[in-house]
Amino acid sequence: MCDNLLVKTKKHPSYSRGNWLKKPFLSRQYTAWLIERGSLTTRLQRHYADFAVQTVRLVDDKPLKDEAYLLHSAMYQCALVREVLLKGNQQAVVFAHSVLPKSSLRGAWCGLGKLGNKPLGATLFANPKVKRTPISYKKLSANHALYQQAIQYLTAKPSFLWARRSVFSLNCASILVTEVFLPQLFNEHSND
Numbered sequence: 001m002c003d004n005l006l007v008k009t010k011k012h013p014s015y016s017r018g019n020w021l022k023k024p025f026l027s028r029q030y031t032a033w034l035i036e037r038g039s040l041t042t043r044l045q046r047h048y049a050d051f052a053v054q055t056v057r058l059v060d061d062k063p064l065k066d067e068a069y070l071l072h073s074a075m076y077q078c079a080l081v082r083e084v085l086l087k088g089n090q091q092a093v094v095f096a097h098s099v100l101p102k103s104s105l106r107g108a109w110c111g112l113g114k115l116g117n118k119p120l121g122a123t124l125f126a127n128p129k130v131k132r133t134p135i136s137y138k139k140l141s142a143n144h145a146l147y148q149q150a151i152q153y154l155t156a157k158p159s160f161l162w163a164r165r166s167v168f169s170l171n172c173a174s175i176l177v178t179e180v181f182l183p184q185l186f187n188e189h190s191n192d
Helices: 002-011 027-033 041-046 064-072 120-126 144-153
Strands: 049-059 081-089 091-101 137-141 158-170 173-181
Touching: 002 027, 002 120, 027 158, 027 173, 041 081, 041 091, 041 120, 049 158, 091 120, 137 144, 144 158
Parallel strands: none
Antiparallel strands: 049 081, 081 091, 091 173, 137 158, 158 173
8 A cells, every 4th residue: 555655646636736736836935945855844943043843733633535535544534633833933934734643653653643842854854764755735725724723823814825745654654744834934033
């Protein structure tokens, strides 16, 4: 099943142009952040003198329909859903939503459900055996569940938010990570 992950992902309608994109078309100032292939955590740590992770939600929940498909899980099957704010200079700059199926929280990844305010990305990118599917992109509108989750941490409500997601796999255990980029990312108080 692990070897077929990319093939199955591309056939699913949620991966089509109308939903999640293969390239972040017209993403303007977000493009460089969206296409970053390395660890977003590491890039944010370089970008902000004061970087922190704040866990805002850690619950057993059903993933969204397209998330369940990408993880080869039944829609009724609960997974551990972890949502955090990645903060730069005490402002939320990225809202991260991760879906960790219970079957994936074993072996090398048995501690992923207990990270607290530690970044998930640091764990994923520390292991060279972890594989990542191609990143897909979406301009989230106000009716998308992840947009609605992310704007809770904003004072102004933008008309859309850019997001990216990919599946990380290790020994047939897979987790889905979605990162929603917030407007404060472009605040002038960074190291750049």
